[in-house]
Amino acid sequence: MAFVIAxxxxxxxxxxxxxxxxxxxxxxRSIERHHMKKHLSRRRFLNLxxxxxxxxxxxxxxMALGLMQDTGPVAQLDLQxxxxxxxxxxxxxxxxxxxxxxxxxxxxxxxxxxxxASKRLGGRNLTVRHGDIIDELxxxxxxxxxxxxxxxxxxxxxxxxxxxxxxxxxxxxxxVPLQVKANMSRPAYTHEEGKFDDKPVRVGRYTADARxxxxxxxxxxxxxNAFDQPLSAEDRERMLQFATAYGxxxxxxxxxxxxxxxxxxxxxxxxxxxxxxMDFSALLDSxxxxxxxxxxxxxxxxxxLMEVTGGMDGLIKGLxxxxxxxxxxxxxxxxISLKENGVxxxxxxxxxxxxxxxxxxxxxxxxxxxxxxxxxxxxxxRKGLASLQPGNFFKIGLQMKERFWENxxxxxxxxxxxxxxxQIWYPSHGIHGKKxxxxxxxxxxxxxxxxxRMSPAARIEFAGKCGDKIHKGYSGYIEAGISVPWxxxxxxxxxxxxxxxxxxxxxxxxxxxxxxxxxxMIGDQISxxxxxxxxxxxxxxxxxxxxxxxxxxxxxxxxxx
Amino acid sequence: MQNQIRCWxxxxxxxxxxxxxxxxxxxxxxxxxxxxxxxxxxxVQLMGxxxxxxxxxxxxxxxxxxxxxxxxxxxxRGTHEGDVVGMEMRPMAAALSDEQINQAAEYVSATRxxxxxxxxVGDIDKGKVLFTTCxxxxxxxxxxxxxxxxPMLTTVDDWYxxxxxxxxxxxxxxxxxxxxxxxxxxxxxxxLTDEQAIMDVVSYISTLRK
Ligand SMILES: Cc1cc2nc3c(=O)[nH]c(=O)nc-3n(C[C@H](O)[C@H](O)[C@H](O)COP(=O)(O)OP(=O)(O)OC[C@H]3O[C@@H](n4cnc5c(N)ncnc54)[C@H](O)[C@@H]3O)c2cc1C
Numbered sequence: 001m002a003f004v005i006a007x008x009x010x011x012x013x014x015x016x017x018x019x020x021x022x023x024x025x026x027x028x029r030s031i032e033r034h035h036m037k038k039h040l041s042r043r044r045f046l047n048l049x050x051x052x053x054x055x056x057x058x059x060x061x062x063m064a065l066g067l068m069q070d071t072g073p074v075a076q077l078d079l080q081x082x083x084x085x086x087x088x089x090x091x092x093x094x095x096x097x098x099x100x101x102x103x104x105x106x107x108x109x110x111x112x113x114x115x116x117a118s119k120r121l122g123g124r125n126l127t128v129r130h131g132d133i134i135d136e137l138x139x140x141x142x143x144x145x146x147x148x149x150x151x152x153x154x155x156x157x158x159x160x161x162x163x164x165x166x167x168x169x170x171x172x173x174x175x176v177p178l179q180v181k182a183n184m185s186r187p188a189y190t191h192e193e194g195k196f197d198d199k200p201v202r203v204g205r206y207t208a209d210a211r212x213x214x215x216x217x218x219x220x221x222x223x224x225n226a227f228d229q230p231l232s233a234e235d236r237e238r239m240l241q242f243a244t245a246y247g248x249x250x251x252x253x254x255x256x257x258x259x260x261x262x263x264x265x266x267x268x269x270x271x272x273x274x275x276x277x278m279d280f281s282a283l284l285d286s287x288x289x290x291x292x293x294x295x296x297x298x299x300x301x302x303x304x305l306m307e308v309t310g311g312m313d314g315l316i317k318g319l320x321x322x323x324x325x326x327x328x329x330x331x332x333x334x335x336i337s338l339k340e341n342g343v344x345x346x347x348x349x350x351x352x353x354x355x356x357x358x359x360x361x362x363x364x365x366x367x368x369x370x371x372x373x374x375x376x377x378x379x380x381x382r383k384g385l386a387s388l389q390p391g392n393f394f395k396i397g398l399q400m401k402e403r404f405w406e407n408x409x410x411x412x413x414x415x416x417x418x419x420x421x422x423q424i425w426y427p428s429h430g431i432h433g434k435k436x437x438x439x440x441x442x443x444x445x446x447x448x449x450x451x452x453r454m455s456p457a458a459r460i461e462f463a464g465k466c467g468d469k470i471h472k473g474y475s476g477y478i479e480a481g482i483s484v485p486w487x488x489x490x491x492x493x494x495x496x497x498x499x500x501x502x503x504x505x506x507x508x509x510x511x512x513x514x515x516x517x518x519x520x521m522i523g524d525q526i527s528x529x530x531x532x533x534x535x536x537x538x539x540x541x542x543x544x545x546x547x548x549x550x551x552x553x554x555x556x557x558x559x560x561x
Numbered sequence: 562m563q564n565q566i567r568c569w570x571x572x573x574x575x576x577x578x579x580x581x582x583x584x585x586x587x588x589x590x591x592x593x594x595x596x597x598x599x600x601x602x603x604x605v606q607l608m609g610x611x612x613x614x615x616x617x618x619x620x621x622x623x624x625x626x627x628x629x630x631x632x633x634x635x636x637x638r639g640t641h642e643g644d645v646v647g648m649e650m651r652p653m654a655a656a657l658s659d660e661q662i663n664q665a666a667e668y669v670s671a672t673r674x675x676x677x678x679x680x681x682v683g684d685i686d687k688g689k690v691l692f693t694t695c696x697x698x699x700x701x702x703x704x705x706x707x708x709x710x711x712p713m714l715t716t717v718d719d720w721y722x723x724x725x726x727x728x729x730x731x732x733x734x735x736x737x738x739x740x741x742x743x744x745x746x747x748x749x750x751x752x753l754t755d756e757q758a759i760m761d762v763v764s765y766i767s768t769l770r771k
Contacts, residue, residue, distance in 0.1 A: 332597060334605045356607050360703025368612045372604020373675070386612060454650055459598075490601055493613060504732060 013140070074169040077541065079548045080555065081111035090115060090345045090356050092333055093364035095123025096110035096536035099319040099520040100170070101362045104325070104544055112325035113356060115347050117332040117491045123364070124156040124486070125533065127311035128397070134552060135490040136480055141456050144480040145399045145437065150430035152311045153397030153437050155484040156427075156495075157533050159183060160306040163299055166537035167315075171308070174318030181428045183308040184296035185413020186262070188426070190288040191470045194280070194416040200415070200470045203293075205261040205275055208463060212255035213280045215247020223253065255282055292416040302530065307428070332491070333365060336375040336387065338516045341539070360514075362543060364523035365535075366390065367497050377515045385508030385521070390494025391531055394448035396463045397419070399480040403436045404471060419466040420450055440467060452485045459483040496530035504540040512542060517550055565585025590671040595661065598653065608674035609718050615676055616648045616721035622653070622705060623670040625712040628742065630654045630662045644733045646724070662705040681719040681760055681769040694752055695762065698745075703769045711741040715770045724762045726750060730759075 032471030063088035086109045091098045094116035102112045119134065120126075130147040133140060134155070145151040159181060160167050171178055186204030220321070222239045225231065229240065243249060257277050264273040274415040283289075295301050306316040311508040328349060337344040343361035344351030347354055365373070375382070405426045414427035425439035440463035443451055451459050460483065486495040499508070514520045527542075566694060589606060592599065599681060602615040611615030616627065624662070632638045639651030667708075698711040705713030714722060728734040735747030753759050 137601065138656045182668065321569055330594075332600065332667055334603075346586075348597070351593075352584060353589070353591060367609070368602075369601075370602070371612050372602075372608060372610035372615075374608065389612070449645070490598060 003447070011252055025556050030211055066297075072393060074165050074541070077104055077544055077548075079108040079544060080103065081549050082111075082551075085461050087360065088342075088358040089113070090343065090358040090361045091364070092336075092345065092361065093117075093123060093214045094121045094327055094329070095364055095523065095525070096125055096315070096319075096364065096533050097322065097364040097524065097540045099316065100122075100537055100540035101522060101544060102323050102325055103319050103538070106323060106325050110257065112323075113358075114323075114325065115331045115333060115345065115356070116327065116329045118363075119330055120315055121327065122316040125313055125316050126155040126484070126493065127152050127313035128155055128482060128484075129311070134484055136456075136483075137490055137493075139456060139486050143410060143482050145397075145482075146435065148435070150433055150436050151309065151399055151435060153395075153399070153439070153482065154307070154312045155487070157312050157396055157481075158302065158307060158439075160308075162304075162306070163302075164532070164534035166541060168306075170313065170318070170537065171198050172506045174315075174322060176318040177309040178306045179309045179429065181305045182303075182412030182426075183301055183305045183414060184303060184424075185410065187409045187411075188413040188415075189415040189470055190286075190292060191415065193284050193469075194290065195286045195418075196282060196397070199280070199467065202262055203288075203416075206259070206286075206288055207293055208258050208260035209255075209278050209283055210251070210293065212247040212258060212277060212380070213283065214250055215243040215252060216255040217251060219243040219247075220251035247333075255488070257419065288416060289386050291557035300529075306554040309429070333373060336363070336373060336377070336519065337363065338376055338519055340516075341518075343518050359516055359546060360552075362518065362540075366492065366494060367521075367525050369491075370492060378520060380507075380510060381515050384503075384511050387503045387507060388499065388525065390487070391496040391498050392445050392448045393495050393531070394441065394443040394451045394485045394487070395439060395482070396451075396459060396477050396481060397437050397469075398435050398440040398460065398463065399435060400477040401435055401479045402477055403431075403433065404473070404477055405438070406432065408471070413464075415470060417466065417470060419469065420447070421463050422464040424470065427483040435479070440478075441483075442463075448485055448487050451483065452488050453518075461530070481520055496535075497525035499530065512546075514543070514546060514550075520546065563625075577735075589673055590668060592668055593664075595664060596668050597723055599665070602649070604674075604719075606667060606672045606674040609719060609721075611718065611737060614724075616717045618669050618717075619672040621670055622707070623666040623711055624707050625710075626635065626666040626669045627662055628710065630657060630665060631753065632740060632743065634662070637737040637743060638734055639678070641733045641736065643731065646667070646701055647728075658731070666702060668712050669724065675717040676716075677718045679719050679764070679770075680768065681723055682764045683757070683760030683762070683764035685761070685765050687758075687759035688763070691752060691758060691762040692765050695749065698749070702765050714763050714766050719763050722766060723759055726763070727760045 017294045048467075085443050089105050089109045091112060091114045094114050098114060098116075102114050106112050114370065127135060128143040128145075129152045130143060130145050132143040144152070160171075160178070162168070170176070170390040173355070182253065183205070186202065186207070188203050189200035189207050189351065190203055191200040216544070219240060222229070222231065222236055222243065240253065244253065247255055248260055255277060257274050258396045259272070259274060261275045264275050266272045296303050331347045331349040331354075334348055334353065342359045345356045345358065345361060347356070367385045368390045370382070370385045389478060393410070410426050411431055412426050414426075415424040416422065418422070421441035421444065422444070423439065423442045425442070430436055441451065441459070453460065460478065460481035464478050467474030486492055511521050511526055521534075522539045522543050524532060524535035524539065526532050526539040529535030588677065599618075600637075602610060602613045603618055604610040604615070607618035609615060629638070631646070633651045633654035634657065638644070639647035643661070654662070675688075692703075693701075698706060698709045699714055700706050700711075703714040705711055725734065729743070729747045730750040730753065733741030734748065753762060
């Protein structure tokens, strides 16, 4: 081929983060490597593994060999049954990871107890409705939305993409209803202070112009044959066609605007009027192309996304519905002692100190709290936990007395702005209802501090003022509002763990392994998808398979297997 | 006080013997729901959590805790724009009534935990010389003196002593006109001419821990 457009790494989407990219490359390489080996012997190898360790072992081995993608079918966790004197297990933390372990181990016959510090279940999976408490440290709030099943706000997780196989597996198994959620939306806006006369621009228009301009440039470059290596006549022709189609250029390769930018007026009873292209240098001078424009090209935000009907906490309710083991809330863990044949967990509950002696402990407590909980875990393990810094997010939910955005042709999706609120999300459910809850701000990592320092009322006021610059009369529609600073939430103080590549290299494998074969660290913090439920489910699955491996090995040794 | 020291020793001895976290369980206070919040940041028994920059408070004198909670509440601490860490603490104190501050102080001083390992390295001998001035208010064994509003310095983490000395020196702490004690302490940091002097004096204070 005369003209190489992209190397192997770029084949997987332009907006893949470096970590994900490494992951993908790693997977592809390992699949390639194994394809080069003899198929028969590989199959035989797996058969041998299956004979020795059951289907979970085959699954795990397949994953390790790179034969099965991490996003492929979910393991059928045929955990070895615990027998009549079910082994005792303590699960620390009742978020996604903890509840998943409880659900699976209970089904395998273990004697499970869940210990949760907070008054509520779910951890970061939090949906608030009328009257719910938002347990922010120092300034707790009560949700003042109307008492209406459509008026809820997902304070934590809100989106599920199709390749998060574990999340979807549990939704299916637990009969948790899902619906499609709009994410990227062409009628929504991009708004940047000081750009485009401070006016919001429709995402569709911006994107069409950006692609049009780029395509025109590509067309010109091909025309002039401005490449290091000359193009063959055939490639040239195809490139010109590609540029024309991609940017909707005119027959001369010039971008003169496109229907893709949306109708300026008419188009139904009267003739359509199209937008003329915006000024190219103004577009370059803006920032939406930096991230917002291509966001949904990242698989985790790739259309179409899903959400749990009625609120994301439907997933927690689904798990809890199917767990009959005791779950104790209001029970903060006080110490964890690893012993030769088990683990002792001490916790406070209703003014008493309680001790639980178990065979295995599954711990989803955020790693940044472990430095404040007395424990005797191995020194390296503790160092690893202490090397993780908490991530952080901040969200505002606003109850609007009218669904004014629908009058602007917006049904779900996201508006981006350069203001500190970053985004406005329009609900995908309750369309044409009277009211709706919009996301009025979403700050990421360090940006959250700005909002954390404000009172809840000041945050709502600030969000209203920012919204006014995008939608006329926005703040006037606000009837009620709540804010959720994850870095200030009780028993949370952050979201997920921030792994630098060096820390990952040094501690990830160690923290994935059970300390003393007894204490399993779980949670999205022990995954490559921190701050995603898929990471939490994945960590639980990984730990359960590790446990199963040990249990099977032990019963094989004692001849009971 | 006697009782306190006994608990301390017991805890430390038990810890040393077993290597596991064993404490004189029946003497560990269990917080009410309101005060359980403190341990989210300050750790179990307020043992401190360096990742959250929340210092160890176990066994601190109740009068000093009260002073500090008031100081946060009044905005003498945790309002300076450079005091991002103090801002983490301030909303907690601001939400407490005087009565609750009283209860909090009692609870905090009753908590027990093992002394944290020292992490600050400095010239202990130079630190000792510097400390003679400090001792005038804090006592020569850094045991504190309520008459001067000067706290015991041997119970908090050494990294926390360093950040506080830097805060005093830069005026992040002890600048508010109402904060008489803070201003007195701030004036005393003139003696500590550079960061090394801070490390030196703190490494000496660590040797005074019992
Ligand atoms: C703003 C935001 C947006 C997000 N968006 C998405 C999204 O769109 N899609 C998606 O899939 N994911 C999303 N996530 C991530 C998702 O919420 C998490 O990955 C998932 O909920 C983590 O579950 P977990 O069980 O690992 O941890 P957690 O839910 O954090 O559970 C830990 C539990 O431990 C408890 N605990 C703490 N201390 C103690 C103690 N001392 N003793 C006992 N228990 C204790 C806590 O109270 C908590 O219940 C988002 C998160 C946030 C914050």
